[in-house]
Amino acid sequence: MSDVNVIITAVDKGMDIIDGYEREVEDLRAHVVFDIHSVIAAVEREKSFVEQEMDDLCYSSYEDTEDDSGEKADMLSRQREMYDSLLYQTSTRGEELESEWRCLCGQTFDLAEDSKRLMADYIRKLNRINYSGGATGYSSSGHGPEYYVVIVDSQKYPQTAEHIKMAQTMGFPEFVTLGRLDAAERRKASLADVKASPIYDRDEWPMAVFEEGGQGADVAYIEGRDNRGAGSSIGWQMRGFPDGSRVRVRVI
Known part of the structure; x- marks a missing residue:
């Protein structure tokens, strides 16, 4: 294989590496977004459990003559307030983190695509050099490129x-x-x-x-x-x- 063909193949394989890097970044972005939404969903579930307990307690209080549910109702009310606050914080911060990650990944993809475009232009120029003037692109040994x-x-x-x-x-x-x-x-x-x-x-x-x-x-x-x-x-x-x-x- 000629020296030019060796370089072309090496540049092409370098572009494969960038392709793989882009896939890994996309996988990481997807995992981060999934984790953010999983945390928010977990808080929402805990809040819904508390609200269900409050509803059950309210229903049972109509049938129970003993007034022993007030303390539990106060506790559940405090828990709901806590989860309301936690849900607001996780949702707000989660949206901020997701936006930051999307921006960062977008910048990474832009850089990777710009790099591949430069490498592709280099390949085109090498092809022009390799085949200008009727050159075959083969080495003196007679073997063609990979x-x-x-x-x-x-x-x-x-x-x-x-x-x-x-x-x-x-x-x-x-x-x-x-x-x-x-x-x-x-x-x-x-x-x-x-x-x-x-x-x-x-x-x-x-x-x-x-x-x-x-x-x-x-x-x-x-x-x-x-x-x-x-x-x-x-x-x-x-x-x-x-x-x-x-x-x-x-x-x-």
Whole structure:
């Protein structure tokens, strides 16, 4: 593998680390929110128990001739006041903590996304260097890279990026195999059962240019400008990749 391909793969794996970090932050945020709401719910339950006891005591006092319930009623009243105060404090402070955590996690996600965007731009530039002037990207030993990386920018092509991301989430592959030769046949197969629209393009994932495309591909209607712009960007990035290459299509 060439030095450039080694760097591309390393940067891509670095982006995986950031993805994992984002998932951990989201898990932590969810746990914190759950704990906050659990504490508030626990206080609410204790308060409802006290109120139920007060209701039971009030009902039983009508049938009991002995006036021995006053002391218990006073105790329950004090407990209810205590839980009212505690519930107010936990709810107020809980909302503040939840807001603080959401803000902190949001800042963390923004930083992570900015970092991945810079890394993705670096990959695109490295690809340009690697394949400029007809370079093959292979090392002198003749071995190709572990895999190539293509970037789909959600800021430039939001609909295509969302479709690819959702399809990959549903189980469609993120790593695909480049096979330009039979692309037309695969495109025909993937779109055979999807009616053409006079307004929108039919976007496929995996794309027909990949061997994993064709019949069974996920197809979505998206705006033509978005679809064609993304297709052009992906094609440009893969212009030096040989057929049979393993390609990772990463959405940022």
